[in-house]
Amino acid sequence: MSAATEIAAMQGGTAAGPAGPRLFAAGAAAGMAAHLAAYGEVPRHGRDWSLAEELEASGLTGRGGAGFGAWRKFAAVDHARRPNRYVPRTGGPVLIANGAEGEPLSFKDASLLHNAPHLVIDGLVAAAAELSAGSVFIYAGAANLAPVAAALAERADARHIALVEAPDTFVAGQASAVVNFLETGRALPRDLAARLAGSGFKGRPTLVHNVETWAHTALVARYGAGWFRTAGTPEDPGTRLVSVTGNVPSEVVLEVPGGAPLDSVLASAGVGSDAVSAVLVGGYHGRWVRPDGVVLSAAAAAGSTPAGGAVRPGAGVLHVLGHGRCGLAATAAMVDYLAGQSARQCGPCMFGLPALADVMGRLAAGTGGPGLVREVERLLALVAGRGACHHPDGTVQLVHSALETFADDVRRHLAGQCQEAAPAGGAVR
Amino acid sequence: MNAGGPAARLHIDWTRCDGRGLCTELLPEALGRDEWGYPVAAPGRVRSGRDATDVPLTGAELAAAMDAENLCPLLALRIIRP
Numbered sequence A: 001m002s003a004a005t006e007i008a009a010m011q012g013g014t015a016a017g018p019a020g021p022r023l024f025a026a027g028a029a030a031g032m033a034a035h036l037a038a039y040g041e042v043p044r045h046g047r048d049w050s051l052a053e054e055l056e057a058s059g060l061t062g063r064g065g066a067g068f069g070a071w072r073k074f075a076a077v078d079h080a081r082r083p084n085r086y087v088p089r090t091g092g093p094v095l096i097a098n099g100a101e102g103e104p105l106s107f108k109d110a111s112l113l114h115n116a117p118h119l120v121i122d123g124l125v126a127a128a129a130e131l132s133a134g135s136v137f138i139y140a141g142a143a144n145l146a147p148v149a150a151a152l153a154e155r156a157d158a159r160h161i162a163l164v165e166a167p168d169t170f171v172a173g174q175a176s177a178v179v180n181f182l183e184t185g186r187a188l189p190r191d192l193a194a195r196l197a198g199s200g201f202k203g204r205p206t207l208v209h210n211v212e213t214w215a216h217t218a219l220v221a222r223y224g225a226g227w228f229r230t231a232g233t234p235e236d237p238g239t240r241l242v243s244v245t246g247n248v249p250s251e252v253v254l255e256v257p258g259g260a261p262l263d264s265v266l267a268s269a270g271v272g273s274d275a276v277s278a279v280l281v282g283g284y285h286g287r288w289v290r291p292d293g294v295v296l297s298a299a300a301a302a303g304s305t306p307a308g309g310a311v312r313p314g315a316g317v318l319h320v321l322g323h324g325r326c327g328l329a330a331t332a333a334m335v336d337y338l339a340g341q342s343a344r345q346c347g348p349c350m351f352g353l354p355a356l357a358d359v360m361g362r363l364a365a366g367t368g369g370p371g372l373v374r375e376v377e378r379l380l381a382l383v384a385g386r387g388a389c390h391h392p393d394g395t396v397q398l399v400h401s402a403l404e405t406f407a408d409d410v411r412r413h414l415a416g417q418c419q420e421a422a423p424a425g426g427a428v429r
Numbered sequence B: 001m002n003a004g005g006p007a008a009r010l011h012i013d014w015t016r017c018d019g020r021g022l023c024t025e026l027l028p029e030a031l032g033r034d035e036w037g038y039p040v041a042a043p044g045r046v047r048s049g050r051d052a053t054d055v056p057l058t059g060a061e062l063a064a065a066m067d068a069e070n071l072c073p074l075l076a077l078r079i080i081r082p
């Protein structure tokens, strides 16, 4: 785990909140004293103030990957918790801060929990008060729970927060897997026909947000939506954490404004654009792009071609592929890993991903025949949309983007001309 | 499928289905089987990602779909009405 945390320059700021780095304004491994010195107390709001409305006005989106408006889940849980003529009361809502970070290329959540645990806790405390929550959990790997436990011991207003140790698997962080783990001890995704907001943990309205989303919520509760929007763009307001990995001088977590140009983010990480062949944006469920002219924006259309200029940052992973490395080999290694991480509950995922990994491996090794690309495309169409969770679709997106971005390499591989065809295993960090 | 959208959808809970294919026999127009035996929406029915798991049905298929819902040994099927 890299403790190095650099902060990219940002525009604006107001008198109320920090004008520079937001999430790490209290410095490294901030205890309660440093936290309060940097951010002050959460102000007492009047009766007409509502966190739900403030979140909606802020435009904060989830920082765990999907990128939906954070207020939507909040409002859905707020709605579901109210007594209703048709549905019996089921107990207070459940709030969960998800820091499981199963994505192997991501370490921004770990960095946040180590350096700013009090912000995450503040976000939960503010929401718990507004939603009259019955139970509050922070879910993360053991190593990242230790600093949270230390932070909880420093304060009296968060005794109701329970820590839950997440298993170290790729799908353990899927929202329904989190709820399943809390109930049954198995971190497997569930069939999502029943929505978590209405009926989640033990049938109670359940709000699962990524830990970074909770930290931003704490800042919105302090400084308001107007301040939040002083960074980023109108379409993608605020800042986000990104984990920069791959062929980089050192792996870092950066805080960058919404709508940030990819090449300037890479420059802040010490990566010159002439050293970069392609960047995997969003991690193993993300997409490969050539960085020229690309901006990171949660408002980008799903599956938009990077030529359109904007790509979704997903969970904030930027994985750099240097010149001289084979993008197909890197992708094949990732698909192989993802196939192994299928929770093996759903047939098309359990059988389809290994089949896909096999074909991608042959494509990368340059040992397949000319029909290989058609076979990849057939398998992509076969697994897409056919699982209880996003795992097959995320894998499909990764492979699609590889075929698109590395189209020239595909042609060379099929012709047996790849100079770089490295053993697939060397591709993952 | 008619312009007003499907009459109903057949939701497949992939965490339960084991692919023995009873439903594909009851709904041969709507469902085929993939190479591992699992039900797969007939080509032409999948226009969005959702259609692969919530398979669009015509009104004429509704009765057979209800049979499938009741007969699936693993309770993996559910009809979703619009």
Ligand code: SF4
Pocket: A171, A188, A189, A190, A341, A342, A343, A344, A345, A346, A347, A349, A350, A386, A387, A388, A389, A390, A391, A392, B014
């Ligand atoms: S789609 Fe795959 S990873 Fe997701 S629940 Fe089903 S088997 Fe598990």
Ligand code: SF4
Pocket: B012, B016, B017, B018, B019, B020, B021, B022, B023, B024, B038, B039, B071, B072, B073, B074, B075, B076, B077
């Ligand atoms: S009948 Fe049920 S278990 Fe059998 S293939 Fe159909 S959905 Fe799956």
